[in-house]
Amino acid sequence: MSELRLNRATKEWIIVATERAKRPHQFQAESGKEKLPPYEPSCPFCPGNEKKTPPEVYALRKKRSFPDQPGWRIRVVTNKYPALDPEEKMAKISGKFFRTTSGAGKHEVIIETPRHNKSIATMSLKQVEEMCLVYLRRYLVLEKDKRFKLIIIFRNHGVTAGTSLRHPHSQLIALPLVPASIRHLLEEAMRYYDDHGSCVFCDMTDEELTARKRIILENEKFVAFHPFASRTPFETWIVPRKHNAGFGNISQDEVKSMAMVLKHVLKKLYEKLGDPDFNLLVRTAPLKDAFEDYYHWYVQILPRLTTPAGFELGSGVYINSSLPEETARFIKK
Numbered sequence: 090m091s092e093l094r095l096n097r098a099t100k101e102w103i104i105v106a107t108e109r110a111k112r113p114h115q116f117q118a119e120s121g122k123e124k125l126p127p128y129e130p131s132c133p134f135c136p137g138n139e140k141k142t143p144p145e146v147y148a149l150r151k152k153r154s155f156p157d158q159p160g161w162r163i164r165v166v167t168n169k170y171p172a173l174d175p176e177e178k179m180a181k182i183s184g185k186f187f188r189t190t191s192g193a194g195k196h197e198v199i200i201e202t203p204r205h206n207k208s209i210a211t212m213s214l215k216q217v218e219e220m221c222l223v224y225l226r227r228y229l230v231l232e233k234d235k236r237f238k239l240i241i242i243f244r245n246h247g248v249t250a251g252t253s254l255r256h257p258h259s260q261l262i263a264l265p266l267v268p269a270s271i272r273h274l275l276e277e278a279m280r281y282y283d284d285h286g287s288c289v290f291c292d293m294t295d296e297e298l299t300a301r302k303r304i305i306l307e308n309e310k311f312v313a314f315h316p317f318a319s320r321t322p323f324e325t326w327i328v329p330r331k332h333n334a335g336f337g338n339i340s341q342d343e344v345k346s347m348a349m350v351l352k353h354v355l356k357k358l359y360e361k362l363g364d365p366d367f368n369l370l371v372r373t374a375p376l377k378d379a380f381e382d383y384y385h386w387y388v389q390i391l392p393r394l395t396t397p398a399g400f401e402l403g404s405g406v407y408i409n410s411s412l413p414e415e416t417a418r419f420i421k422k
């Protein structure tokens with residue numbers, strides 16, 4: 090029998106196909122990934138090739154080392170092929186029906202480590218902490234730019250997750266508009282707040298903590314779980330315990346704590362499933378809504394273990410061929 094489950098926060102319906110559900114171990118990568126070398130001479134993100142990228146806009150580097158030269162631990166550069174134009178003025182909408190707006194925005198690449206073959210799962214905790222800190226620092230710089238309305242931080246791990254360069258990196262895009270899908274999320278969260286007088290993400294975290302069926306890790310500041318209505322097998326949410334709509338508002342302690350949970354969660358996925366491809370998203374409120382009571386920032390990890398097909402594209406309803414209760418148990422074991 091199939092079961093339809095509702096994600097109360099996103100209002101997405103998910104079909105959990107229990108009949109043809111796979112056991113968690115069936116998602117393990119069959120043939121291990123190709124082993125990468127620690128240094129790849131042709132890789133533009135490897136040390137020594139700094140001139141192959143646009144100039145760095147920020148870096149954590151050794152004392153007495155210079156911009157665009159080796160000696161960095163984390164390096165941020167503008168994307169060589171940016172999706173948006175950093176020089177554009179304020180977005181102006183034009184066209185009566187066929188509407189366009191100028192593509193003002195920033196598209197940055199955060200090169201997480203000089204080592205070509207590392208990933209969050211295999212980096213040191215210190216390195217992951219610095220990566221999270223750089224996420225925050227770049228966010229805080231870009232949120233001051235009045236042209237931008239939403240900042241998205243994401244990471245594509247592996248070819249099926251959309252990465253074109255294997256060197257570990259995250260990306261950050263500052264957008265001059267709030268897309269309809271994010272507006273929808275906010276509206277649903279606002280509606281929940283009006284009806285219940287509380288934040289749906291806070292309530293969801295409390296409910297998960299009470300149910301204790303899908304929690305995979307918790308610490309003083311964060312709770313990680315496979316949501317009741319997971320969109321994909323092993324989908325993971327990392328939710329801060331403290332209510333806060335905007336990622337830019339987090340403290341240094343939360344950065345450290347976030348790194349700890351992130352590393353642990355991804356290490357588990359790496360070990361249990363054999364380094365699966367995944368997308369990681371830092372879901373945060375649009376800049377103007379960063380202090381609202383009804384929205385709550387979180388990290389969403391979507392492993393690429395199945396491929397959305399025509400049904401998903403046509404209906405927006407995802408079919409999950411696993412049970413979050415089982416995948417959570419499997420990951421924790």
Ligand SMILES: [Zn+2]
Pocket residue numbers: 128129132133134135204205256
């Ligand atoms: Zn490299």
Ligand SMILES: [Zn+2]
Pocket residue numbers: 288289290291292331332333382383384385
């Ligand atoms: Zn909340």
